[in-house]
Amino acid sequence: MENSKQIKLSKAILEMKFMKRTKEKVEKEKEDAEGQAMYSGEITEEMRRTGNLVFISTSIVNCKNLIDGRLSFGGMNPEIEKLMANDYGIQLGEEEKRKEKDITDVEMAEGYSTVVNTVEKKFSKSNKHKFKNKKFMKPVDGPLM
């Protein structure tokens, strides 16, 4: 079995009847090597051309979060209104909730962080002040008692 890598079998041996399987194996290896050599140039070319970003195209419906267009109001088509309760009703509820929150979570977090920063600054400043005030006072040299 260790023939394939180390020793190259001669053509004459491979032609022998009992070497049929080995011959197939050797031929396959040879083909693979050839194929790789042939396509390696192309692969790099392709790699050079395609970027590392994948673009998926989508419809405006997904971009703008549009709703289903089949609607019914005022009991005109009870069947549709039943179906609408599953999506339109939920979307409407979410929308109202979003409106009620006049400050979004992100804004809240940002505001909170700035408050934290200012308070922090205040403390750091006041600490410095304290240290400034607490200067080491040299004792006045005077006649000892």
Next chain:
Amino acid sequence: MPLKVGDFVLPGELIEDIKSIKGLTIVGPGLRQNEEKPNILCVTQPGTLRFKAPNMYWIEGKRKRYIPKKGDLVVGIVVKKSGDTLKVDIGAAEFASLSMLAFEGATKKQKPDVQVGDCVYAKLLNAHREMEPELVCIDSYYKAGKLGILPNQGFLLTISLNLTQSLLDIENPLLRSIGKKIPYEMALGVNGKVWINCKKSKEVIYLMKIFDVAERELHKDAVTVCND
């Protein structure tokens, strides 16, 4: 000068430093991948550049012609019936095909009763540039849901794509507030075709007028900008 989100862009302009998640970016209408430099997007229609966190880009323009996109819910008119397939006008460049077997409960022997001239509310199964769009009236569970043939009594009109998109926005209260005054049902396709059904024909006319006014309101800002 690099383009910013919210800028007015023209076809051919390039958008650099694209945001993405794990190398994935979602691109809406009006943009396509640049062929020379693959990590850059190329604008293909004039409009405003929009971005939605974390990785979605699209262009919002005043496009008149509907371009089919996979997954869109559209209203169409059956224009031709040939064998097992229907040809449906959805306002795109080409008629869409709708199989008779793509209705709920339809079999080879028992086909739905569709006539030429009927309106259907259907979903786009696939839409490529080189192929005719394909519609279905069932979801992946073989259920019709809201899709299907629209009743014969009703009225079809075409509105602009911009108005359709603004009406389909959940933040727009117009449809709900009309519903409080007038009981009505409608099928509002992303392609700009609207099918309305009311109890009285007077109310249909009333609704049509509302859409007309809404359309003018949409363009009002454009007019004021031009006047300034």
